[in-house]
Amino acid sequence: MSEVGRQGHQAHGEDWVPDGWLTLPLGSIASVRKTKGTAKSGVPCVELEHIESQTGRLLGWDASGTQTSIKTSFTKGDVLFGKLRPYLRKYAVAPFDGVCTTEVLAIYPNEEIIDSNFLFNLMQGDGVFSTVEALSYGTKMPRVSWADLSDIIVDIPPLSEQKKVAAILTAVDDKLDVIAGQIEATHTLKQGLMQTLFSQCSADWPTVSLQEVAGIRTGVAKGKKGLKEPIELPYLRVANVQDGHIDLTEVKTIAVDAAQVERYALQSGDVLMTEGGDFDKLGRGDVWEGQISPCLHQNHVFAVRPTPSKLNSYYLAALAASDYGRQYFLSCAKRTTNLASINSSQLKSFPVLLPPLDEQVRIADIVAAANARIETLSTKKAHYQTLKRGLMQKLLTGEWRVKLDSPSGIA
Structure with missing residues (x-):
């Protein structure tokens, strides 16, 4: 010792x-x-x-x-x-x-x-969890x-102390549950808004295949051998592409031939869509705004590059995430037990409802407001998750002891 x-x-x-x-x-x-x-x-x-x-x-x-x-x-x-x-x-x-x-x-x-x-x-704590992983x-x-x-x-610790520790951590969990409920409610509201927006006038809007109004780009594959002039650059994985936002918490790098950088590099305004995953994640995505430059994308993430004079990027992202978009992707997806995937040909054939550009912008702005609310709540959720992890580290190891006769609990 x-x-x-x-x-x-x-x-x-x-x-x-x-x-x-x-x-x-x-x-x-x-x-x-x-x-x-x-x-x-x-x-x-x-x-x-x-x-x-x-x-x-x-x-x-x-x-x-x-x-x-x-x-x-x-x-x-x-x-x-x-x-x-x-x-x-x-x-x-x-x-x-x-x-x-x-x-x-x-x-x-x-x-x-x-x-x-x-x-x-206790089982969620870092001590037990690291052993479980091993x-x-x-x-x-x-x-x-x-x-x-x-x-x-x-x-x-003794049972009385366990119950006090559990009560403190449960209080944080209860707060997280409230926030999660608010996020779910906002998601439901967003889906309802999109359903209304895309059904109100869709009969009067022309429908075109996605490839007529956008370019569809596949990404770089991992593990390529024999690169002539390798260069290591950031790239986006499926985990980075969430429904309604791009998660840049962890961005990994990948080796690519220098001559291929332009081919795989993202541009601001590209709509990122996932090739597959769980049913509810199929075709999910958001608009890339050039947060990292240069930045590539994995082959399981499509980069859709709209023609600006015909198709608004944010409108396309909203349409793909709506019930209309999800129904199309699920109808043509290759399915296994819990997973589904689409290929580039199916994405190119996606029937885009194409209202005038000003209407596209109006719809995109409404959906963006809902996404901003979800992002705010998600940030709040992350704060409480960090708080709980810190409390678990202190309380489950005995670094902080609880006072059994104290309402606040922590000694």
Whole structure:
């Protein structure tokens, strides 16, 4: 140990553990459900896709009874953990009794030792999460087993302290839920506005194929060999192209031949659209405004370059994101179980509703106002997510202790 002693802590091997805390394997404080059940009418069935990454929210779970295969039963208060692709951080506290698929572990706490909400936050914490990532196996679809998870060593405070820590973190989660609801409501309003705008006068507007009013450019592929004069430049991946905004939080670089830079470089006004992904992400995108120059785009991202005298970039992005656009892309997309994709020929054939340019600008401005509201709320959401991560780092490690008799909770 690097220190002779540490106030408020006790020695445990090479580490220091806060006084009164226990150091135990995860398998001694929690177990997984093994009881089987059937997804039938009225019984909620949770799949991996129903657990929203990093938020603990369940979205769109199925209670229709259309799935009849045997599932794992879970109980209200269980921690539902997505063992497939664990890097997604899919955790949720079950708000009801139900069943889940084999890609989801239903973990229940030993209530004499650990609080369910504390366990939920503990498993999301950086300490446990980094170990989970290290234990996952498989390249294309990494996963982790409970046999491995149960051996993870964790430090836990007394139950009374756990409940206080969980209450503090839950308060932040509640705030995040409110913001998420506001974002969803704004998205719904935006979709309703677009539905109205594109249906009001569409019968009077001509329809042309996208290739008649824009150029469609494919992007650079990764891993090209034998480049004559390689140059490393920033490029946009599918992860950067979101519905209604371009996320530049992490921009990676790619090697390309210097002679090909102009071919793959984005121009301000290009409409970026994704080739595929989840059904709800098909054709998503936004307008590139030259935030980085030069900047390339990956081959899974199309760059559509409108003819300015005929087609407004922001109008096109709104049309593609509307129900009208999504219905077209889904109608011609190549589908697998949870994914869909389109090719450049299908994108070129996209039937563009073409009102006069001034009407295009009016529609684009209305949609832009909704997008600005969503962006503001998303920034607020990111702030609270950062706040929660900081609190988790302090509270789950005992760096900050809670006062059990204090309303604010933090010592």
